[in-house]
Amino acid sequence: MAAPVRRGRRRVPSTSLTADGWRPERAVVRRSAGNWTLQSTLHRHGLGPVAGVDEAGRGACAGPLVVAACVLRPGDAQRLAGLTDSKLLTAAAREEYFELLTRRAVDLSVVVIPPREIDRRGVHAANIEGMRRAVAGLAQRPGYVLTDGFPVRGFGAPALAVPKGDLVAACVAAASVLAKVTRDRIMVELDERLPQYGFAVHKGYCTPVHDAALAAHGPSAEHRYSFVNVAGAAAAARGEPVLVHNGASTPSEDPVVAAGGGVAS
Template sequence: MKSMTIKQIEQSIEGLDIDKALEKLYFLKSEFGDKVDRIIEKYEKKKLKHEKELNRYLGMCEFEKEAYQRGFSMIAGIDEVGRGPLAGPVVAAAVILPQDAFIEGLNDSKKLNENQRERLFDVINDKALGVGLGIVDEKQIDEINILNATKAAMKLAVQNLDLSPDILFIDSLRLDDIHIVQNSIVKGDAKSVSIAAASIVAKVTRDRMLKEMDKEYPMYGFSKHKGYGTSEHIEAIKKYGICPIHRVSFTKNFVI
């Protein structure tokens, strides 16, 4: 054991959780002395970071905790993305997380970068008890308006869940004609892990759709702005007119 290098020591604790790794490191310190201090310091910082993240996450579980205490067992968080863009669909997601789930880094999708969202999208789909999507395209948005289209997408997301939820946590809205208990939470994507998970699934799904649309209509730059009304997008509409995925009701002021 006394011939172990620092690299070998680090390799010996790979795969261990932080507490187990620290336990082993403090044991090895009796053999190697100060030689191990640098690794111990590294793992102590990891532990502090993990504890801070866990506390933040638990703070976002308060609504869920209250619902479980009231006897609910299947909480579906619901959120949408795409109410504001000039093009493309509105996409909603419904996500049911296990009661004891801890997904490190889970947060409101708007507070995450693309790489973080993509990573969490896979983790959520792997850990969730159920994930449902609802997609309402630009033509229906023009027909029934964006608020009604958003609600329609949310209802579809619930209907597309494999499991039946007994309570819905919805970001800021309430759904009509749906016979499930609802909890409308203002800014819920930042306050509830269930809604935050739904916000990420909806955002990644819609972004991927717009990247595909960019291949068909490259002159608009959909892969860059995802259909939102950036100056670049508006100039492209003025130059090329609208394409089939533009919302007529949103773009009529830009078409010459």
């Protein structure tokens, strides 16, 4: 009786021909480059330019939502050392990085979405559309897009949702700085027109000072009326009974809108 033939496992080459063409070699991601690792790996495998996208003001109940897209120079890690999530930087550090990014970035795009559009679309839908508009506003179509936290389609390029992207990917951190500084400047300008709300201090987020101003003066045209606390303040200003929202149901599926606020971003 002949011995059974042992079939060895066929070795698949790292680069193989597919129906769409050549499949690139599998990328090996190393952590040695810190928050530049992911985009450096994508660049090394011919998938650049890599755009990072992030927003500021998602959880605020007043002021615009600002979304930014940014493409960094692959060799700028030293010049941008310390770049991280904008919320972890001081205001002075954010301003310094903002000026540096506007000079050093390969490409950048900033989109400002006013409160009225947020109310019409819902904050999450407005955010997604803002991300698409920011990427579309880049001078060169990116080869890859990195987003912070949740997946987004419609960029016209491959995209990857990166958990805590503004900490993990430098280009996302850059976008967060561009969005945050742009929005903070807008809120300071609004404070000059509407000093009774204290926008320069809390930047439109839900704080005791902001809530007290809403109760005393009612909401302005710069507030988001789709947020529960603003809608309640508007009803109170009209002398209507205010219903306490218990979280059981909401006209929006977005938890930020349901809660009437959120963490600063």
